[in-house]
Structure formats: C-alpha cells, structure tokens
Amino acid sequence: MPPAIPAPEALARLDTPNFSTSRFRAEREADWIAFETLLGRLERKGAKALTSDELLQLPSLYRATLSSLSIARATSLDRALLDYLESLSMRGYFLIYGVRETRWSRVRRFFRTDWPAAVRALWKETLIVALVILLGALTSWTLVAHNPEWYFNFVPEEMAGGRDPRATAEFLQATIGHGKAADEQQSGLHIFATYLFTHNSRVSILSFALGFAFGVPTMMLEYYQGIGLGAMLALFAGKGLGVDFGGWLFIHGTTELFAAALSGAAGLRIGTAILFPGARGRLQAASEAGRTAGKVMVGVILMLLAAGLLEGFGRQLVTDTLLRYGIGTAMLLFWLAYYYLPRRKDAA
Amino acid sequence: MTAAARPRRDKVRAFVTPEGVDLELRIASASLRFGALLIDLMLLLAALVVFTLLTVWAGFASRSDLLISIWLLGAFVLRTFWFVGFELGQRAATPGKRAMGIRVVARDGGRLTADAVIARNLMRELEIFLPLMMIGFGAAEDMVSGWTALAGVLWSATLSLFLLFNRDRMRMGDLIAGTWVVMAQRAKLDRDMAAGAEAGDALRFTDAELSVYGIFELQELERVLRGRDARVMREVADTIRHKIGRPIAEEDDVFLLSYYRQLKTRLERKLLFGKRREDKYASD
Numbered sequence: 001m002p003p004a005i006p007a008p009e010a011l012a013r014l015d016t017p018n019f020s021t022s023r024f025r026a027e028r029e030a031d032w033i034a035f036e037t038l039l040g041r042l043e044r045k046g047a048k049a050l051t052s053d054e055l056l057q058l059p060s061l062y063r064a065t066l067s068s069l070s071i072a073r074a075t076s077l078d079r080a081l082l083d084y085l086e087s088l089s090m091r092g093y094f095l096i097y098g099v100r101e102t103r104w105s106r107v108r109r110f111f112r113t114d115w116p117a118a119v120r121a122l123w124k125e126t127l128i129v130a131l132v133i134l135l136g137a138l139t140s141w142t143l144v145a146h147n148p149e150w151y152f153n154f155v156p157e158e159m160a161g162g163r164d165p166r167a168t169a170e171f172l173q174a175t176i177g178h179g180k181a182a183d184e185q186q187s188g189l190h191i192f193a194t195y196l197f198t199h200n201s202r203v204s205i206l207s208f209a210l211g212f213a214f215g216v217p218t219m220m221l222e223y224y225q226g227i228g229l230g231a232m233l234a235l236f237a238g239k240g241l242g243v244d245f246g247g248w249l250f251i252h253g254t255t256e257l258f259a260a261a262l263s264g265a266a267g268l269r270i271g272t273a274i275l276f277p278g279a280r281g282r283l284q285a286a287s288e289a290g291r292t293a294g295k296v297m298v299g300v301i302l303m304l305l306a307a308g309l310l311e312g313f314g315r316q317l318v319t320d321t322l323l324r325y326g327i328g329t330a331m332l333l334f335w336l337a338y339y340y341l342p343r344r345k346d347a348a
Numbered sequence: 349m350t351a352a353a354r355p356r357r358d359k360v361r362a363f364v365t366p367e368g369v370d371l372e373l374r375i376a377s378a379s380l381r382f383g384a385l386l387i388d389l390m391l392l393l394a395a396l397v398v399f400t401l402l403t404v405w406a407g408f409a410s411r412s413d414l415l416i417s418i419w420l421l422g423a424f425v426l427r428t429f430w431f432v433g434f435e436l437g438q439r440a441a442t443p444g445k446r447a448m449g450i451r452v453v454a455r456d457g458g459r460l461t462a463d464a465v466i467a468r469n470l471m472r473e474l475e476i477f478l479p480l481m482m483i484g485f486g487a488a489e490d491m492v493s494g495w496t497a498l499a500g501v502l503w504s505a506t507l508s509l510f511l512l513f514n515r516d517r518m519r520m521g522d523l524i525a526g527t528w529v530v531m532a533q534r535a536k537l538d539r540d541m542a543a544g545a546e547a548g549d550a551l552r553f554t555d556a557e558l559s560v561y562g563i564f565e566l567q568e569l570e571r572v573l574r575g576r577d578a579r580v581m582r583e584v585a586d587t588i589r590h591k592i593g594r595p596i597a598e599e600d601d602v603f604l605l606s607y608y609r610q611l612k613t614r615l616e617r618k619l620l621f622g623k624r625r626e627d628k629y630a631s632d
Contacts, residue, residue, distance in 0.1 A: 043438045079571070080535070080538040081538075084537045088535075089365075089371060094440065194416075212471070290526065291464055
C-alpha cells in the first residue's frame with residue numbers, strides 16, 4: 001500500500017516516539033492484575049488455594065512484574081504506576097522467596113534439631129549462669145545458716161507466707177506437703193500450676209531481654225534467684241527438714257532452674273555478642289546471637305510449662321520424698337540427654 | 349488514593365532481589381511504628397476483655413474453677429504471642445502494622461525466620477513493661493529515693509526509645525533479631541491519565557510553555573489531578589497559567605489534564621533519550 005500523504009494532525013503525532021508508556025501499560029496491565037489476584041489469594045488462604053497451573057504461573061508473573069518495574073522506572077513518570085509496581089513487586093518478592101516449608105515441618109525441625117542445637121551452642125553461658133545461681137544460693141545459705149535473721153533480708157515477707165525462722169517445724173513440714181495441713185489445698189491445683197507457669201515465664205523472658213544491657217542485669221536477676229533458693233534451703237535445713245525440702249524442690253526444680261539458667265544464658269549470649277562481636281560487625285553478631293537466643297527462649301517457655309505442671313500437680317499429688325527425688329532426677333537426665341547427647345547429624 | 353509523598357533518600361535502603369531489581373525499601377517512620385503499636389495494644393486489650401467476659405460467663409455457667417486456669421493461660425498466650433503469631437504470617441505484620449502499611453523484613457534480605465520474630469517480640473516485654481515497672485516501683489516503694497527511681501525510668505526509657513537514636517529506626521528487638529520495619533503500602537492501580545493522549549488534545553501547548561517544569565512538578569501535578577479537589581486544582585491551574593502566561597480560557601481540569609499529558613509526553617521522551625530533568629531548577 002503506497003503511503004498516503006499524512007494529514008497535518010498525523011504529522012504532529014509523528015514526532016512522538018512509537019514507544020509510549022500508555023501503550024506499555026495497556027500491554028502489560030493484564031499480567032500485573034493476574035499476579036495481584038494470585039497474591040491476594042495466596043496471602044489469604046495459602047498455597048492450597050491455588051491450582052498447580054496457577055502455582056506454575058506465579059514465578060513467571062512475578063518476573064514479568066519485576067521486569068515491568070525496571071522498564072517503568074526507566075521510562076515512565078507516572079508516580080501512581082511506579083508506586084503500584086513497587087508495592088506489587090515487594091509483595092511478590094516476600095511471598096515467592098518467603099517461607100519454603102510447611103508449618104508442620106518447621107515445628108518438627110525445631111524439636112528434632114533446632115532447639116537442642118541452640119541450647120548446645122549456649123553451653124558456656126549456661127554453665128556460667130548455673131554457677132551464678134549456685135553462688136547466690138551459697139551466699140544466702142551461709143549467711144542464714146550462721147544467723148537466721150539474715151533470712152528476712154533475702155525473702156520478702158509476702159513471698160515467704162509464714163515460712164520464716166520463727167515458724168515451727170510442723171508448720172514448715174505442712175508447707176511442703178507433709179503432715180495434716182497438706183490435704184487442704186488439693187483443689188485448685190491447676191490454678192496454682194498455671195499461675196506458676198505464667199509468672200516464671202515472664203521472669204525468664206525478662207532475664208533474656210535484660211541481657212541486652214551487656215548481660216549485667218541478667219546475672220543480677222539470676223543471682224537473686226539463687227539467693228532466695230539458698231535462704232529457703234538454709235531455713236528448712238536448720239529445722240532438720242533439709243531432705244524433705246530438697247525433694248519438694250527437686251521434683252520441679254531441676255526443670256525450672258534449668259530453664260532459668262537457659263534464659264539467663266540466652267540473655268548473656270546477646271550481651272556478650274554486643275560487647276565482644278569478634279570478627280563480625282556488632283549488628284551482625286547481635287542478630288546471630290538473638291536468633292539462637294530466640295530459639296532457646298521458645299524452649300525455655302516449654303520447659304517452664306513442664307515445670308509448672310510438675311510443680312502444680314506432680315508435687316501436690318506425689319508426697320513421697322524419694323519418689324519426688326526420682327522424678328526430679330529423671331527430668332534432669334531427660335533434659336541433659338535431649339540437649340547434649342551427640343546426634344548423628346553432628347558427626348556428619 | 350493519595351500518591352505517597354516523595355521518599356526521603358536517607359530512608360531508602362537498597363534491597364536487590366536475585367533478579368537484580370532494587371526494590372528500594374523505605375524505612376518506616378517512628379510515628380508509624382508508634383501508631384501501629386497503639387492499635388495493637390488496643391486490639392490486644394479488646395481481645396483480652398472479650399476473652400475475660402467469655403471465661404467469666406463460662407465460669408458461672410459451669411461452676412468450675414478450671415476456667416481460672418484457662419484464663420491465666422489464655423491471657424499469657426495472648427500477651428506473649430499476639431505479635432509473634434501475626435508476624436509469622438504471610439504478611440509479616442500485626443493488624444496495627446497492616447493498618448499503617450508497614451511490615452517486618454529480615455535485614456540481610458533473607459527470609460524472616462521464626463526465631464527472629466520471637467526474639468524481636470520477647471524484647472517487647474522489656475521495652476514496654478520495664479518503664480512502667482520502674483515508675484510503679486518509684487511510686488510504691490519509699491526505700492527507693494526519687495533520684496534512683498528517675499534514673500531507672502530514664503535508663504529504661506533509653507531502651508524503649510532506642511529506635512529514635514538510629515537511622516534505621518530499629519528497636520532493641522530489631523537489633524538483636526536482625527530485622528527492620530519497612531513501608532509496605534498496598535497501592536491500587538489507578539487509572540492511566542495519559543491514556544488517549546496520542547489522539548491529540550484540543551489544547552496544544554508550545555514547547556516553550558512545557559519547558560518550565562521538571563519531573564517533580566509533573567508528579568505533584570499528577571497528585572493534584574488524582575486528588576480531584578476543585579479548590580486545589582484552581583490554585584494550581586492559576587499558578588501554571590500565570591507562569592506560562594496564558595489567559596483563563598478553559599475549565600481548570602481540562603487545562604490541567606492537557607498540560608499534564610503533554611508535559612508527561614515531553615519529559616518521558618527526554619527520558620528515553622537519557623535526559624532526566626528532576627525539577628524546574630534543573631537545566632532543560
């Protein structure tokens with residue numbers, strides 16, 4: 001077809017280039033909208049909402065959107081279009097490169113490898129915190145053993161609930177589940193257990209979080225826990241109830257104190273990572289420590305749940321001292337084996 | 349939709365996808381973060397109230413003290429895992445964050461792992477409740493002197509307000525989890541106002557008339573046109589008419605739309621040839 005002489009208005013159009021951003025948009029728009037719809041469904045209902053065909057489309061639509069973004073940035077001045085493509089690309093990126101495993105496999109991996117591995121990584125800190133608790137216990141033990149008046153400095157009145165040096169041996173015995181008075185508090189065990197669990201969890205979260213201040217407040221908190229423990233021990237031992245009190249404490253104490261030491265260790269890890277980052281950057285060191293500590297903390301909360309159950313139910317229902325020691329030891333051995341026994345994966 | 353104001357360059361972080369495109373993440377401002385927190389706390393409180401009423405009602409109905417345990421546990425789980433639960437979801441944002449159009453992102457560009465989310469949110473316990481506790485201690489106990497209490501409050505406040513002291517607006521929790529919070533607004537695909545520009549407008553502007561503005565002004569004009577506020581349009585139209593020396597001859601929206609289309613065509617053409625005129629002060 002021979003070219004006709006262009007009309008004047010067509011001449012005016014000749015100098016606009018063939019590429020126009022409007023045409024670009026008109027051509028690509030369908031892909032973006034398709035991608036957006038798929039993303040919306042994926043976000044709301046998960047991968048199950050999409051057919052396999054749609055799932056296969058997803059990466060290519062994602063790449064098409066990203067390439068559109070590149071072209072739009074280089075050629076278009078339409079702010080709304082750029083904003084739209086940027087937000088769509090970002091949403092797409094985090095979905096496409098986001099989670100690659102199901103919730104269930106994540107949970108399984110946590111219990112099988114992540115949790116014990118994170119605890120193992122903190123063994124040095126755990127040891128230090130355990131020593132700090134022990135030191136606190138020894139401090140108050142020796143002081144109270146020499147002079148019972150010290151007891152009032154360590155255990156606040158309202159916490160002691162009458163368990164102080166003025167109490168009779170019978171009363172003290174009753175508080176640890178022996179003798180006549182013990183049977184009265186059988187109801188409401190679960191309330192007690194839950195209360196203990198939530199309270200202890202909050203204390204351990206705090207001791208983890210305080211690790212930020214270079215670990216100092218964490219150590220103080222752990223030392224303080226040890227002090228209360230030692231004072232109580234000295235009090236009961238002074239009345240000749242040391243073994244019974246030990247059993248009362250041991251049944252849940254192994255789990256609970258272990259958890260307390262781990263939460264302190266998690267805090268300490270963060271504090272030391274910020275203080276002594278080593279070859280890594282300080283931020284990098286902190287974030288690596290934080291992730292390990294985060295895993296440990298989930299474990300700590302689970303351990304405290306177990307401790308709360310042991311304390312609320314086990315201790316009130318099992319009154320035989322020997323059996324209490326047995327359960328406590330079994331729990332301790334269980335945790336130690338779970339955390340520190342070498343795994344096949346470690347060798348590989 | 350109001351187009352976002354120009355992002356401040358110092359708040360933009362390069363974030364290159366494996367495909368080699370820079371997503372240019374923008375750090376969320378402290379006020380947005382605070383707003384999100386307030387919304388979340390209010391929702392949390394509302395959820396807690398509803399939950400309490402439910403358990404009280406169930407408790408009266410069943411006459412069992414098991415409900416007290418359930419309440420204690422439920423309140424604990426709600427308080428500790430509200431943030432964790434939502435941030436582990438696909439959108440990595442609590443309802444408050446969604447409302448504010450922000451989300452949590454791993455700083456290294458990798459995926460956001462559960463341990464990072466947990467670490468950043470357990471820290472919250474400290475950041476929110478420690479100052480409150482310190483104030484409580486100071487008020488309740490006489491043995492703590494006023495100055496000690498003040499020192500405690502100040503110390504805990506620096507922890508809580510940590511995000512104001514760094515460029516990346518990281519909370520303590522973000523710092524130890526290796527995350528940061530960025531803008532993630534949903535933008536709707538608005539109409540293409542330049543569509544049909546090729547057909548030619550009734551109103552033609554000369555090259556000299558179009559050469560007075562750059563990209564910044566173009567995009568401001570776009571914002572005005574999309575806003576459709578008659579008063580603002582009148583003001584802008586008058587400014588432009590005055591600047592290019594045109595009489596008031598046609599409707600403001602017709603005038604502005606034609607001007608917008610032709611200015612956009614002109615600037616985009618220059619862009620294709622590698623010339624990007626940022627604003628009216630740059631040379632044409």
